[in-house]
Amino acid sequence: MLITWLALKDLWRERFYLFCNCALLVGILVPLLVLFGVKNGVYSALIGEMMENPAYLQIDTAGNVTLSEDDLAPLRGWTEIAFMTPKVRTQFDYMNVRQNSGRRIRQAVIVPSGTGDPTLPPGARLDNSNVAVSALLARQLELTPGASVQLISQAEGRPRQLVLDMRVGLVLEDRALGGRAVLVPFETLDLIEAFYDAYALPDYGIESGKDIAGRVPAYSGARIYARDLEALPGLQTRIEVQLGVTTHARTADVTSLLRLGRNLTLALSLTAAIATLGLAAALTLSFWSEVARKRRVLASLAMLGLTRRQLALFPVVQALVAAALGLVLSFLLYGIAGRMAQHWFGQGLPGGRNLSVISMGQAVMISLAVLCIVALAAAVAAWRAQRSDPALVLREVS
Incomplete structure (x- = not known):
């Protein structure tokens, strides 16, 4: 289009003004980009650290309560829950653990688990013959994946020990499971509780005791994981109301971080809004003054046959070119500033994440x-260009 070519040629001839408009954009955009990038980087690092630690998503029931399957059944359909498993009575969830080929024995807490447990790596599965052990227990008993272990328990009044032969399927990291602990399917823990409750377990060589067929399972609580951090506070309250129990969770830490994120977003939005108003005002005045300065050029173009609509495109084209160059320079300078900030201040972020x-x-x-803001500012100058009478302008200048 002719008017575009003429606008670009005029812009190149008076490139000092192009430089001034670009500098105006860069001076406002680069600090905002750095602030926005740092807010994203720091907040994402903190959120990422929490999401990688499943303990922040965990909700445990507390106190002396007794729950049935009917109590827990409604919770299984809640979308806020990513994983849930019942818990047995706490006096029955400790067992002695030893490697089949070793002599050392350590007492460990037996934790109910199952498919989808956030404590396990994605896709990992446990069954009645595979367990996951904590890093501390693995170090103390020299356990590696594939090793054979025995879970041993002795109940008062029972003539024989309960010995469960297992294989180590996974060794979990310290951050995933602390202390001496073993993750097993809930069915295994339920079996241990039945042993303590004096039921006969013929499959494990325990013939004496009550008939297991008449046993009605009762749970001392539940181990629950929220779908995400945002769902945790509301889910904890909903569970307490539904079950009538007290729960433990790291809700205060999660709520504080989420509030920090909202406050940072609000502060950045307010800063960006003020900067946007300043940018729009400065650009509007700049483009208006340029149209006023070039009124003779625009009048001459009108006398050569260009329509008012074509004349209106003249400042708009020049403004969008200045905006595009300003954006390119702003992101280049932001990249440099981001690298410098990462080098100086980004070493302490969890997981080696980027600061910006x-x-x-x-x-x-x-x-x-930015292009929309520039286009609106240029539209004011375009309106000014359309209202000029070419004859009057040329007569005034001459």
Whole structure:
């Protein structure tokens, strides 16, 4: 289009003004980009650290309560729950553990688990012959994946010990499972509780005792994991109301972090809004003054046959070119500033994450927003260009 070519040629001839407009954009955008990137990076690092530690998503019932399957059944359909398993009475969830080929024995807590347990690596599965052990227990008993172990328990009044032969399927990291602990399917813990309750277990060589067929399972609580951090506070309250129990969770830590994220977003939004108003005002005045300064050029173009609509495109094209160059320079300088900030201040972030992060989608949205602001500011100058009478302008100048 002719008007576009003329606008670009005029912009190159007076590139000092192009530089001034680019500098105006860069001076406002780069600090905002750095603030936005640091907010993203720091908050994402903290959220990521919490999400990688399943303990922050865990809700445990507390106190002396007795629950049935009917009590827990409604919870199984709640979308806020990522994983749930009942718990046996706490006096029955400790057993002695030893490696088949070793002499050392350690007492460990037996934790109910199952498919989908966030404590386990994604896709990991446990069955009645496979267990996951904590890193501390593995070090003390020199356990590795594939090793054979025995879970041993002795109940008062029972003529024989309960010995469960297992294989180590997984050794979990310290952060996933602390202390001396063994993760087993809930059915295994239920079997241990039946042993303590004096039921006969013929499959394990325990013939004496009550008939297991008449046993009605009763649970001392539940081990529950929320779907995400945002769901944790509401889920904890809902569980307490539904079951009528007290629960333990790291809700205070999670709530504090979520509040911090909202406050940072609010502060950044307020700063961005004020900066946007300042940018829009500065650009509007700049483009208006440039149209006023070029009124003779625009009048001459009108006398050559260009329509008012074409004349209105003249400042808009120049403004969008200045905006595009300003955006490119702003993101380049942001990248340099981000690397410097990472080198100086980013070493302490968990997981080695970046201090300043802006995703591609966010960069596109920022660019579109800036182009819209520039286009609106240029529209005011375009309106000024349309209202000029070419004859009067040329007569005034001459």
